[in-house]
Amino acid sequence: MSRESAVPVGAPAGxxxxxxxxxxxxxGERGRFQELVARHQRAVYRTALAILRSPEDAxxxxxxxxxxxxxxxxxxxxxxxxxTWLTQICVNTxxxxxxxxxxxxxxxxxxxxxxxxxxxxxxxxxxxxxxxQAYSRQEQEELLLNALAGLHPSYREVVxxxxxxxxxxxxxxxxxxxxxxNVKTRxxxxxxxxxxxxxxxxxxxxxxxxxxSSAPASPKDDRPC
Amino acid sequence: xxxxxxxxxxxxxxxFIDGDLDGAWRQAVSDHARDCPHCAVILDTTQRTxxxxxxxxLFALPPEVAERLHARLAAVLAPAAVEASAELAPAxxxxxxxxxxxxxxxxxxxxxxxxxxxxxxxxxxxxxxWWQQARIRTLQGWLIDAHCAARYIAAGDMPVSxxxxxxxxxxxxxxxxxxxxxxxxxxxxxxxxSIRALLMLRASNRQQNFRITxxxxxRGPILxxxxxxxxxxxxxxxxxxxxxxxxxxLRQAVYMTATAP
Ligand SMILES: [Zn+2]
Numbered sequence: 001m002s003r004e005s006a007v008p009v010g011a012p013a014g015x016x017x018x019x020x021x022x023x024x025x026x027x028g029e030r031g032r033f034q035e036l037v038a039r040h041q042r043a044v045y046r047t048a049l050a051i052l053r054s055p056e057d058a059x060x061x062x063x064x065x066x067x068x069x070x071x072x073x074x075x076x077x078x079x080x081x082x083x084t085w086l087t088q089i090c091v092n093t094x095x096x097x098x099x100x101x102x103x104x105x106x107x108x109x110x111x112x113x114x115x116x117x118x119x120x121x122x123x124x125x126x127x128x129x130x131x132x133q134a135y136s137r138q139e140q141e142e143l144l145l146n147a148l149a150g151l152h153p154s155y156r157e158v159v160x161x162x163x164x165x166x167x168x169x170x171x172x173x174x175x176x177x178x179x180x181x182n183v184k185t186r187x188x189x190x191x192x193x194x195x196x197x198x199x200x201x202x203x204x205x206x207x208x209x210x211x212x213s214s215a216p217a218s219p220k221d222d223r224p225c
Numbered sequence: 226x227x228x229x230x231x232x233x234x235x236x237x238x239x240x241f242i243d244g245d246l247d248g249a250w251r252q253a254v255s256d257h258a259r260d261c262p263h264c265a266v267i268l269d270t271t272q273r274t275x276x277x278x279x280x281x282x283l284f285a286l287p288p289e290v291a292e293r294l295h296a297r298l299a300a301v302l303a304p305a306a307v308e309a310s311a312e313l314a315p316a317x318x319x320x321x322x323x324x325x326x327x328x329x330x331x332x333x334x335x336x337x338x339x340x341x342x343x344x345x346x347x348x349x350x351x352x353x354x355w356w357q358q359a360r361i362r363t364l365q366g367w368l369i370d371a372h373c374a375a376r377y378i379a380a381g382d383m384p385v386s387x388x389x390x391x392x393x394x395x396x397x398x399x400x401x402x403x404x405x406x407x408x409x410x411x412x413x414x415x416x417x418x419s420i421r422a423l424l425m426l427r428a429s430n431r432q433q434n435f436r437i438t439x440x441x442x443x444r445g446p447i448l449x450x451x452x453x454x455x456x457x458x459x460x461x462x463x464x465x466x467x468x469x470x471x472x473x474x475l476r477q478a479v480y481m482t483a484t485a486p
Contacts, residue, residue: 045286124266163278188239195274214399
């Protein structure tokens with residue numbers, strides 16, 4: 001499985017020139033900020049959309065993330081990769097957007113609800129079809145976004161950074177301010193819950209498809225069962 | 226040699242997939258997946274979940290979103306904006322401090338009108354929610370497809386012995402599901418409700434007497450399902466109606482006579 005980076009924490013080498021660009025912008029070439037944005041806009045939008053589900057919210061958060069990054073660019077110390085720093089801002093901005101939408105869900109960000117049902121999958125439903133083959137890109141996206149939306153936000157963030165953004169465990173830990181062990185524990189539960197929810201949704205989608213594709217009642221079928 | 230329980234297996238599945246397990250554990254996990262069909266399915270579908278999540282083509286940034294992003298940043302970054310604010314700064318230092326903006330906004334506030342508007346909004350909101358609440362129904366009856374319900378209504382009969390295999394006939398599935406109450410009224414479900422009913426039917430091993438309790442919102446002839454479950458009471462007794470019925474026992478007796486074979 002390819003990962004975005006295997007660079008250990010604290011080694012800003014392999015930043016693909018981000019740090020040089022940041023230095024140039026700080027030195028006065030403000031216009032070059034757009035170059036920096038162009039490098040990271042896809043990753044930021046992807047993160048925001050997967051956490052928030054709504055494309056409108058994701059767009060707002062993407063803009064907000066870059067505006068904040070611009071405002072606080074002089075606080076970027078280069079200890080972490082620029083992309084990790086940006087991810088950190090994006091996750092925080094997404095959290096704030098989520099809190100605004102659903103304050104009731106946010107009693108605590110760090111404590112996943114205690115009644116978590118996802119440690120052990122209840123049933124092993126074999127997928128009748130491979131979603132990657134049976135569904136269009138848009139349908140896959142919808143399935144995944146809906147399944148993600150059912151996870152507790154703290155699980156969602158971990159799985160979004162690790163499996164959707166494909167950051168390393170270390171980078172995920174750094175962006176979320178967690179320990180690596182903590183990330184691994186949450187990741188296990190998050191992945192199993194996501195699998196569970198996706199299985200349920202694939203099941204429902206297959207049933208809906210049956211419902212749609214079943215022959216409409218014709219006079220010939222109008223015999224008593 | 227390590228032998229794992231299913232729970233041990235699941236506890237390590239994530240690290241196994243990431244390649245973070247060392248020799249003995251790694252071997253034990255793959256041995257368990259080989260010997261336990263249940264866990265083999267979980268492993269396979271979890272791997273496929275992760276693969277789907279990492280699919281690079283998903284959640285692509287739409288070009289128009291990128292355009293708006295760059296336009297907004299361009300407005301912030303524009304030298305004109307920087308100069309303009311730089312020019313304004315000294316002038317505003319010389320001038321007396323302007324009143325804070327929120328206050329000016331509140332000064333023009335027509336308080337009686339504001340209260341009137343607030344009152345109207347509350348009344349409308351209350352009315353709407355009361356009206357919605359009034360349309361929420363809890364119904365008990367038999368789960369039946371629209372296709373077959375028509376026949377029972379025509380015959381004045383109840384679908385008590387309607388068989389499972391018929392409920393799952395393609396024509397019956399395609400017609401959608403609904404609930405038939407003891408009064409002989411059929412309430413068709415909305416589409417999502419029909420899908421839930423189909424899933425529930427599939428998951429159950431009942432063969433007939435598909436008694437359900439359903440809660441939903443009445444919109445025209447359709448019942449928009451909010452919750453759906455199998456009725457707890459067995460048999461025909463305890464048909465609970467929303468409005469208190471004058472004599473349920475009598476009605477039951479009449480009803481049971483009417484539906485006796
Ligand atoms: Zn097992």
